[in-house]
Amino acid sequence: MxxxxxxxxxxxxxxxxxxxxxxxxxxxxxxxxxxxxxxxxxxxxxxxxxxxxxxxxxxxxxxxxxxxxxxxxxxxxxxxxxxxxSEQMGLAPTDGHDFSLESGERQTAPHIHNIRADHRARYAWAARLLRSHFRDSSRLTGLDAFCGNGYGSRMISNLTGSRVIGIDGSTEAVELAERHYGNHLVAFGQAVFPFELTPGLFDYAVSFESVEHVPDSEALLAQICRSTKGPVFLSVPNERALPHADFSAQFGFHCRHFTSEDICQFMSRLGFPYVLARAGQQVYQVQHQRLTGLLPESQMHLRPLTDNSQFIMLMFSREGGQAGGQTANPALPGALG
Known part of the structure; x- marks a missing residue:
């Protein structure tokens, strides 16, 4: 030596x-x-x-x-x-999708307090559950898949002390994320799905408002699940409250919407059969099957999940247990609870 x-x-x-x-x-x-x-x-x-x-x-x-x-x-x-x-970081998109920062698909504010309240509420929910699920969340490393401009990755790191790697398809969004939200605990990389993630690398994974943006949603979930040993946090638009057939013109970047049962079936097949926590959220004013505006931010807080919830938030685990005072239930079709 x-x-x-x-x-x-x-x-x-x-x-x-x-x-x-x-x-x-x-x-x-x-x-x-x-x-x-x-x-x-x-x-x-x-x-x-x-x-x-x-x-x-x-x-x-x-x-x-x-x-x-x-x-x-x-x-x-x-x-x-x-x-x-992933060794596929930095590869250019090939499908003609508009990944520009101003496409309307992502939040763009360079400061967390200027991010819309519904988006901040989801990451705060995940951070609270991580703190209750793990004895010392500061020892964790998490994945934020489709992180956008990075505000959520930084929020979770700030609130839990954990390290976070955010991945997004937009080079412009990742550049903004690195400038405004990156530090020694938070890093960002550009990768366009489909990509392969290193198995078992993370302690938890977050993917909010993401799986509806890709044609093969189960393939994306499969990569997220294979990359993490611990819980997976997801949020998706609710097919029952916002049917894709009725609202697709107003959600131009969405390939489909989901019921809670859809996501639970996917995750059960991928080895995450337990739901540790769930929540619902209202974001839009709706009249005659059309979005007519946003609700006041004071009404975008998380609430119990029902069929009328516009957005579904779920925390999945490979094993049963408790998080945030809730007992795990098998991720099978049935009552939302």
Whole structure:
């Protein structure tokens, strides 16, 4: 095992050896270099690359986060962190979909307090349940799939102390997210679905107002579920209250809407058969099967889920238990509870 006088010397040695020596054999040298220069983000990033080359995704992610703490704005550090999640980060869309920030599909405000209340309420709900579900939520790493401009990822991190990686198809949204909501605990990457996520990398996953935006919603849910060991939080427009056939012109980016039973059936097939928490939400004024405006923000709070709820919020788990004082129920068709 080598000893080094300077971090540049250690990095140069590791880079040179990486051309010929298997990654697994270089990991002890990388750790020795970090022991000597623990505040060098480049060495920790190199360690992450070696772990990833060995198929050690969680170790690679941990090394990348430590590098990010040391150098929060380093693009190479952030990119390696994102490659731990998916090697399809940064690929350009090919289907002609409008991913521009001003397309009307996303919130665009650069400050959380300017985000519409219904969106903020969903993330606050998830954060509250995470704090009650885990003994120490600050030790968690979460996924925010289809994170938009990143406000929700930052909200959950602020409220739980956890690390969050947000993914969105819009390059412009991710750039705004990095500028205004990214820090040493929150990072963002651009990826267009379909993508493959590293299995079992996250402690929880959030995907709000997302699955209705893709034609193969179960395929998206399958990737989200395979990526997390812990609970999955979802919100979708309710087919019973907002039938897609009647409202599709006003929800131009939606491929379909869902009943609670639809989502529960999908999630049960994907290995998340329990609902730990549920809620409903009203957002729009409706007259004669048309949206006529938004409700006052004071009325956008979460409430008990019913067939008349315009939006459905569900927290799914692989195992039974309790969250927020609610006992888990099997995610089977039936009463909303």
């Amino acid at each position: 080598n000893t080094y006088s300077f971090p540049d010397e250690a990095l140069a040695h590791l880079l040179q050896c990486a051309q010929e020596v298997p990654a697994v054999d270089l990991l002890p040298d990388a750790q020795a270099a970090i022991n000597g220069f623990p505040h060098d983000a480049r060495l920790r990033t190199m360690q992450a690359i070696l772990h990833r080359a060995c198929g050690q995704a969680e170790a690679a992610l941990d090394a990348s986060w430590k590098a990010l703490v040391l150098s929060p704005k380093d693009e190479i550090v952030r990119q390696e962190l994102l490659f731990c999640v």
